Amino acid sequence: MITGKNYIGNLLSSIGHKTFKTFNPQTNLENKEVFTEASEIEIEQATQLAASAFKLFKKVSGSRKSEFLNEIANEIESLGDTLLQMYCNESGLPVDRAIAERGRTVFQLRTFANLVKEGSWVEAAIDTAQPTRTPIPKLDIRKMLVPLGPVVVFGASNFPLAYATAGGDTAAALAAGCPVIVKSHPMHAGTGELVATAIIKAAEKTGMPNGVFSNLNSSGVAVGISLVKNSKIKAVGFTGSIQGGKALYEMAAQRPEPIPVFAEMGSVNPTVLLPNSAKTKGASWAKTYASSITLGAGQFCTNPGLILGIKGQDLSNFIQVLCEEIVKVEPTCMLHPNIVSAYESNKTKILAHKDVEVKGTIYKEVKPNYSRQIITTVEGATFLKNTNLHQEVFGPFSMVVQCENAVQLEEIISKLEGQLTGTLLAEDELENYSTIVEALQNRVGRIIFNGVPTGVEVCPSMVHGGPFPASTDSRFTAVGPESIKRWGRPFCFQNWPNSLLPNELKNENPLAIERLVNGVKTLDKI
Incomplete structure (x- = not known):
């Protein structure tokens, strides 16, 4: 079932020459599967495909994105013991931990599915025109969050499922409308490929554009560096060390077009x-x-x-x-x-x-x-x-x-x-x-x-982040539905024809979401 190849959208590819294996720390032996590191050509193919997919995916309705996220959860569950065994083989962690982490991963996906189906996360705000206002007439101004673009997510070493291929960063970015390229963690490449297969199957079943998701193998830092420097990438999600997170943060800031890096790094708590x-x-x-x-x-x-x-x-x-x-x-x-x-x-x-x-x-x-x-x-x-x-x-x-x-x-x-x-x-x-x-x-x-810091609940009130270097932007959480806001930017329409506005901002409020209209939160039409 494991091919050792990269997913470039729905295409399996292994044209690179560098290979590696994962390691079972319990047996103190390498696992048998051989993985091929993504080449520069494959990195460029994945980013180009993600950029093309973004043009379509950013327009996909919340209802359809919800179907996609729920189907990813279904496909992960259908992997059954195959996924659990691979998880244990590559991490040395017990099967009970694997089951718990799979449950958390699925819960996160379904949480974001519910969030985007309801739709109010875009924080729609409308200030209607007042043409008779003096001395200057007031224009019609409408605002909402829109997706940033293709996102790179770095899989974490300590959570092979919940902070990895279909983990919180990926789930949040897909929910926001951003295609995701995962730089798979070299310790968990087999677990990553299984989950990537589940995401690709879900994308095909729900009619998502090819390139909405890719999974690239890496044995070191080279693939991640190439991805962060690629001009088609618009944001980065990272969970790991201070050294690694700071390096990515500085690299992204030095690009001709700097991009945000949302890194959750070290902490002594x-x-x-x-x-x-x-x-x-x-x-x-x-x-x-x-x-x-x-x-x-x-x-x-x-x-x-x-x-x-x-x-x-x-x-x-x-x-x-x-x-x-x-x-x-x-x-x-x-x-x-x-x-x-x-x-x-x-x-x-x-x-x-x-x-x-x-x-x-x-x-x-x-x-x-x-x-x-x-x-x-x-x-x-x-x-x-x-x-x-x-x-x-x-x-x-x-x-x-x-x-x-x-x-x-x-x-x-x-x-x-x-x-x-x-x-x-x-x-x-x-x-x-x-x-x-x-x-x-x-x-x-x-x-x-009067408690312990270990244990991070997935809920709207959770903040998993903090002042630097705990995270690179303390205004955001990396856990819970609020983490979707990392992958969006505020966008404003001025004097725009109602018929051409996104459904979230139309007078009729066809999605029946809560909006801030002239300073008042309401579900009403205008």
């Missing part, structure tokens, strides 16, 4: 353990956080990699229980030897600092590609002076910073880079730490009270 909580529930939170830190071998962008507290016996007790609990968790398989290597390298860099102390870790031998979780601690003053200690260690790693007092705690929070999440663990004491709450709010996209 600071958790603040306030004194009363440390005293009354410290042991309980320690057990909870031991599970959160090690969940999925720590390979989540919302992993709690930094815990901040005020020095004292209660914080010491928390650290002790956290370390006791974390060593009880059996080490688990990481995604790839490269991920393991990066984890070990980044740990080593942190531990090289003489004032960083290891408080709890796994010392026993583990299987190849399995991680050893670790808890470290450092003084607040040391952490402030050494920004290298602020960086993410992708894996089951967390650092506890022991602050001298609330003033130092606030200073540390204020000097952190932008983060996806921030958490406060508190017991009837938040009002006494309002400046710390405000400082944390200024550094994150989502603030959590």
